[in-house]
Amino acid sequence: MPSKVLQSLKYPVVAADILRKRHSLKQELLQQTNLLSTRIAILGGSTTAEIRSMLEIFLLVHGVRPEFYESGYNRYSEDVLFESPSLWSFKPDIVFIHTTWQNVLEFPELTDGEAEFEERVRREIARFESIWQKIHNDLGALIIQNNFDLPRTRPLGNLEAFQPSGRLNFLLRLNAEFANYARKHSRFLINDILYLSSRLGLDAWYGHTYWYNFHMAVTPTAAVALAQNIAGIVKSVYGKSKKCLVLDLDNTLWGGVIGDDGVHGLLLGRDHAVGEAFLDFQRYIKNLQRRGVILAVCSKNETENAKEGFSHPDSILKLEDFAAFKANWNPKPDNIRDIASELNIGLDSIVFVDDNPAERALVSNQLPEVATPEVGTDVSRFAEILEYERFFETDKIVRDDLSRADYYSANAQRSAHEAQFSNYGEFLKSLEMAAEIGSFVPIYLERITQLINKTNQFNLTTKRYTSAEVEAMSLDSEFITLYGRLTDKFGDNGLVSVLAGRIHDETVEVDLWLMSCRVLNREMELAMFDALIEQCRARGIRAIKGIYIPSKKNGMVANHYRSLGFARESESDESWQAWGYDIPESYLPKTRFISVFTKPQPVPANA
Amino acid sequence: MNRTEFLLQMDEILGLKPGTLKGDEKLDELQNWDSTSLVSLIGLAETSNNVEISPEQVVGCSTVADLLRLAAAN
Numbered sequence: 197m198p199s200k201v202l203q204s205l206k207y208p209v210v211a212a213d214i215l216r217k218r219h220s221l222k223q224e225l226l227q228q229t230n231l232l233s234t235r236i237a238i239l240g241g242s243t244t245a246e247i248r249s250m251l252e253i254f255l256l257v258h259g260v261r262p263e264f265y266e267s268g269y270n271r272y273s274e275d276v277l278f279e280s281p282s283l284w285s286f287k288p289d290i291v292f293i294h295t296t297w298q299n300v301l302e303f304p305e306l307t308d309g310e311a312e313f314e315e316r317v318r319r320e321i322a323r324f325e326s327i328w329q330k331i332h333n334d335l336g337a338l339i340i341q342n343n344f345d346l347p348r349t350r351p352l353g354n355l356e357a358f359q360p361s362g363r364l365n366f367l368l369r370l371n372a373e374f375a376n377y378a379r380k381h382s383r384f385l386i387n388d389i390l391y392l393s394s395r396l397g398l399d400a401w402y403g404h405t406y407w408y409n410f411h412m413a414v415t416p417t418a419a420v421a422l423a424q425n426i427a428g429i430v431k432s433v434y435g436k437s438k439k440c441l442v443l444d445l446d447n448t449l450w451g452g453v454i455g456d457d458g459v460h461g462l463l464l465g466r467d468h469a470v471g472e473a474f475l476d477f478q479r480y481i482k483n484l485q486r487r488g489v490i491l492a493v494c495s496k497n498e499t500e501n502a503k504e505g506f507s508h509p510d511s512i513l514k515l516e517d518f519a520a521f522k523a524n525w526n527p528k529p530d531n532i533r534d535i536a537s538e539l540n541i542g543l544d545s546i547v548f549v550d551d552n553p554a555e556r557a558l559v560s561n562q563l564p565e566v567a568t569p570e571v572g573t574d575v576s577r578f579a580e581i582l583e584y585e586r587f588f589e590t591d592k593i594v595r596d597d598l599s600r601a602d603y604y605s606a607n608a609q610r611s612a613h614e615a616q617f618s619n620y621g622e623f624l625k626s627l628e629m630a631a632e633i634g635s636f637v638p639i640y641l642e643r644i645t646q647l648i649n650k651t652n653q654f655n656l657t658t659k660r661y662t663s664a665e666v667e668a669m670s671l672d673s674e675f676i677t678l679y680g681r682l683t684d685k686f687g688d689n690g691l692v693s694v695l696a697g698r699i700h701d702e703t704v705e706v707d708l709w710l711m712s713c714r715v716l717n718r719e720m721e722l723a724m725f726d727a728l729i730e731q732c733r734a735r736g737i738r739a740i741k742g743i744y745i746p747s748k749k750n751g752m753v754a755n756h757y758r759s760l761g762f763a764r765e766s767e768s769d770e771s772w773q774a775w776g777y778d779i780p781e782s783y784l785p786k787t788r789f790i791s792v793f794t795k796p797q798p799v800p801a802n803a
Numbered sequence: 804m805n806r807t808e809f810l811l812q813m814d815e816i817l818g819l820k821p822g823t824l825k826g827d828e829k830l831d832e833l834q835n836w837d838s839t840s841l842v843s844l845i846g847l848a849e850t851s852n853n854v855e856i857s858p859e860q861v862v863g864c865s866t867v868a869d870l871l872r873l874a875a876a877n
Contacts (some may be wrong), residue, residue, distance in 0.1 A: 219816075219818030245842075249839050402856075403855065405855065405861055409845075410841075417846070
């Protein structure tokens with residue numbers, strides 16, 4: 197259970213409490229183990245010390261320990277364009293550009309027409325683009341850029357919203373241009389302070405005292421909200437967002453008790469205030485599911501009764517939207533464990549929503565890894581509370597996310613199909629699996645990076661890499677890189693495996709090998725190994741050195757190299773194991789059930 | 804918020820043991836004083852007194868006693 201101090205970081209967060217307790221919060225959070233390190237440069241158009249301090253707290257909450265570089269006041273542009281030696285030597289993983297409306301250099305004049313307005317937009321955007329491009333080209337860091345908030349005063353009154361000379365009109369146009377840039381550049385993310393300031397209210401967002409005395413563009417309260425938002429983005433970049441939403445049914449997805457009230461007695465639909473709130477919550481969940489969040493049910497009910505609830509004519513959620521369905525009288529922690537095991541995901545990937553405080557307390561107590569927000573009993577607040585905690589924040593929606601729901605639906609068919617076979621080999625054969633395996637190519641870099649940063653269980657080293665590092669690897673002839681996609685007769689599993697190793701003379705050292713748990717026990721790892729051998733042979737490599745770094749979660753691959761015929765090397769210890777394999781002259785492919793299509797290997801730039 | 808409560812909250816903000824501050828200290832001589840401390844203390848004064856403190860009031864603020872006055876924590 198979180199301590200009383202850490203409890204202040206849970207919803208509902210009171211900014212004043214966090215500001216007051218920052219020292220004790222930081223000390224407690226630093227007690228955590230297995231923190232992921234990252235280097236963040238904060239380039240400020242205003243003072244950023246408060247933001248830095250809060251950001252450290254919220255990143256630690258997500259298990260990320262930051263090291264910071266902070267530009268001087270309002271030197272966000274100069275530090276980049278004039279290549280500040282301290283920034284360049286800092287080598288940031290992430291650059292956060294904290295600019296606000298006060299940093300716009302030239303607002304339109306009252307006499308400006310459309311043409312002058314457009315020219316000013318062009319110049320302002322060009323100024324920012326020159327900063328972004330230099331960061332991308334020279335520092336290779338991910339950029340998190342504020343869009344613009346709005347000033348509290350409107351010299352033109354309501355004309356500000358549409359006149360070419362209106363500041364609000366101008367700022368909203370700049371925001372549209374920033375968004376346009378973000379859509380075209382994968383390593384560029386927007387920190388949406390227009391939304392944050394609207395949510396908080398401009399009077400709470402900006403304070404004259406903080407601006408004139410400290411040149412802070414936001415109040416301390418706003419700094420808390422802003423830091424929380426950025427931490428959510430960073431968390432998602434490192435694949436630490438949750439994957440699965442486990443839901444209770446009665447009074448969570450619909451009003452009433454299905455077992456007592458029957459499907460027609462449920463409150464769900466537009467003809468009742470509370471029924472409409474349940475409907476909207478279902479719609480919110482459906483949207484999460486559409487973008488890749490896995491749904492599961494955990495309810496105290498008879499299974500048939502529980503399923504009948506989804507036949508309600510107004511129900512937006514349908515039975516097939518759920519990848520796992522546990523409706524019984526077992527304790528909910530047991531059911532949630534079963535769901536995690538069935539879906540091959542960690543308990544720490546799960547968020548549990550239940551209107552019953554006793555059930556929440558039980559799950560929270562017995563499964564502290566599961567996020568169990570205090571949603572209360574008012575369904576109209578549920579979605580907001582989930583949003584507030586940023587459980588499912590995502591930095592991008594890649595094709596595999598959109599098809600994840602299809603995958604889980606197909607998976608139910610796979611499970612039913614598997615039950616028909618007593619011989620597992622026969623089952624694998626019947627799946628008619630086909631794999632596409634090739635070197636890293638630009639079209640897959642986003643998914644490869646996502647998988648590297650998300651996968652914990654089938655992951656030999658749990659090393660994390662930024663997109664820039666993955667891209668650099670793909671262009672470096674000293675590396676062998678492989679991705680693997682797998683399809684079967686039930687559907688496309690997507691890009692599910694990644695392997696990479698650096699070549700030293702006639703040996704390749706594999707320190708990145710991971711696979712999505714969706715394709716465990718399909719022999720996909722054998723297909724990847726065969727492809728690695730093929731690559732080695734083509735490049736005159738005679739031996740493979742495999743690295744295994746044990747973690748709390750990757751115990752399932754402890755014997756991975758041994759099972760492939762590797763021998764443990766003497767330089768190993770328990771926390772860092774090296775395994776060696778001499779490629780035989782006559783290697784027989786290990787894959788038995790997967791037809792492998794190897795993509796032609798692109799030639800790295802420095803080959 | 805009374806004077807004692809305000810001083811205790813200041814202790815917490817600065818990461819000091821409860822009861823460390825007595826009310827007669829100079830701000831920039833305080834232990835753990837850093838660039839974010841004054842901002843946090845102004846925030847505390849605003850919250851405790853439920854007022855927006857003006858830029859001018861902050862300019863003249865150099866002691867714990869000044870902050871107590873701003874927060875009207877007597």
